Amino acid sequence: MGTSRMFRIFVVLGSAFMILLIIFYWDDVGASHLYLNTPVSPGPKIPHPQPQQRTQTSRTPSFLSDIDAFVNQFLEPGTGEPTDAVPAETSNQSDKAEERYIPRREWKIHLTPVAAELRERQEQRRKLLQEMCANDSVVFPGKNRSFDDIPNKELDHLIVDDRHGIIYCYVPKVACSNWKRIMIILSESLLHDGVPQRDPLAISRDLVHNSSMHFTFNKFWKRYGKFARHLMKVKLKKYTKFIFVRDPFVRLISAYRNKFEMRNEDFYRRFAQVMLRRYANQPTPPASVDEAFTVGIHPSFSHFIQYLLDPQTEKEMPFNEHWRQVYRLCHPCQIQYDFVGHLETAEEDAEHLLRQLRVDNVVEFPTSHRNLTASSWETDWFSTVPIEARKELYKLYEPDFRLFGYDKPDSILNE
Structure with a gap:
């Protein structure tokens, strides 16, 4: 004891x-x-060594961790002007994650505010969208339906970055490859030597267009189940939403050049062979794109327009995303976009947007002048298309012209 x-x-x-x-x-x-x-201060942080080797792609957050990140760490994007107070956290990203592996470049100090003309440009574009959506003279399928009535599959172009509170609706043939690269970098879904990739141009096109690299609205159902639609609405309300568009007819020319004047086996089999059989008097077109190019056979631009105007085309399947109307891809009357960029002013708009999002110290938009389609070429391209077909084509894409402020191409429609 x-x-x-x-x-x-x-x-x-x-x-x-x-x-x-x-x-x-x-x-x-x-x-x-x-x-x-x-x-x-919000200056650069010194990266600390990793205790464990990270895998090549970031781990997908759990349901609860994603909700916690959204509710507790969400930061309203600022205007990017020097008068704004810069918070210690400038993103949804946790401090620990940043200290571990994100070497930020030297923080930019903006000595002047965003130009008034750029702010006015955005105000006018947003106002025009609202007016056109309320204008009864602008009619197109699905215009007046509610957001809940949009099928999940039609929301697959809305890419979400929870880390920075950003939603991007990508439109093919409108610099979407580079904007997808930006979204990959911001979301940190691609790692290089154990740290997030920071160079947009280092991301290959295969990865850029790999759907597994992007978290889109269409994937919400698998992750959130019955909470999916509610969370979509919350994020649409809180996050900064942006879209980039271009002149609809020039976009069609660009799509034709890229998919049918270049060797693309997939588009040849799915679309070019159909056009050749229906409109080019080729009942048995070559079996492969290489064989077709060897003998100099491919659908003309006029055949492509015939295909778009043919009622049988949409009966068989919806328009491919490369020539589907923007209003069908991004639903501008159901989603109030905070930023509307135009490819024609891409350099100014990209700089303005990244600055507004407060990520211009993290990434820069990679400009590219490769294979650009100029608006001045429209007359030449449409010279082989009959006038009546041009007018029908305008009716098909008129909502995009009016929603996004592009002038009616009278020189093409009235020749």
């Missing part, structure tokens, strides 16, 4: 000693250690 009692006394005294030691240590060292590691 005596030994047991002495042991209990020893345990109590030892515990008291450890408590006193912890208290003294905290008073002398703990508080200062805490403040030494608390950032006092």
Whole structure:
């Protein structure tokens, strides 16, 4: 009994000693250690070594962690002007994650505000969208349906970046490859040597267009189940939503050049062979694109327009995304976009947008002048298309012209 009692006394005294030691240590060292590691400015943070090797793609967050990130860490994007107070956190990204592996470039200091003309440009574009959506003279399928009535599959072009609170609706043939690269970098879904990729041009086209690299609205159902639509609406309300568009007829020319004047086996088999059989008097077109190009056979631009106007085309399947109307891809009357970029002003618009999102210190938009289609070429391209077909084509794409402020191409329609 005596030994047991002495042991209990020893345990109590030892515990008291450890408590006193912890208290003294905290008073002398703990508080200062805490403040030494608390950032006092939003400047660059020193990356710390990784305790474990990361896999090549970032782990998909769980349902609860994603909800927590959204509710607790969401930051309303600022205007990007020097008068804005810069918070310690400039994204949804956690401080620990940033300290581990994100070496930020030197923080940019904007000495001047965003040009008034750029702000006015955006205001006019957003206002035009609202007016056209409320204008009864602008009629197109699905215009007046609610967001809940849009099938999930039709929301597959809305890419979400929860880390920065951004939603991008991509439109093929409107610099979407480079904007997808930007979204991959911001979402940190691609790693290079264990750290997030930071160079847009280092991301290959195969990865850019790999659907697994992007979290879209169409994937919400698998992740969130019955909460999917509710979370879509919450994020549409809170996040910054942007879209880039271009002149609809020029976009069609660009799609034709890229998919039918270049060797593309998939588009040849799915579309070119159909056009050749129906409109080019080729009942048995070559079996492959290489064979077709060897003998100089491919559908003309006029055949392509015939295909778009043929009622049988949409009966068989919806328009391919490369020539589907923007109003069908991005639902501008159901989604109030915060930023509307035009390819014709891409350089100014991209800089303005990245600055508004406060990510211009993280990534720059890679400009490219490769294989551009100029608006001035429209007359030449449509010279082989009959006038009546041109007018029918305009009716097909008129909503895009009017929604996004592109002039009616009278020189093409009235020749």
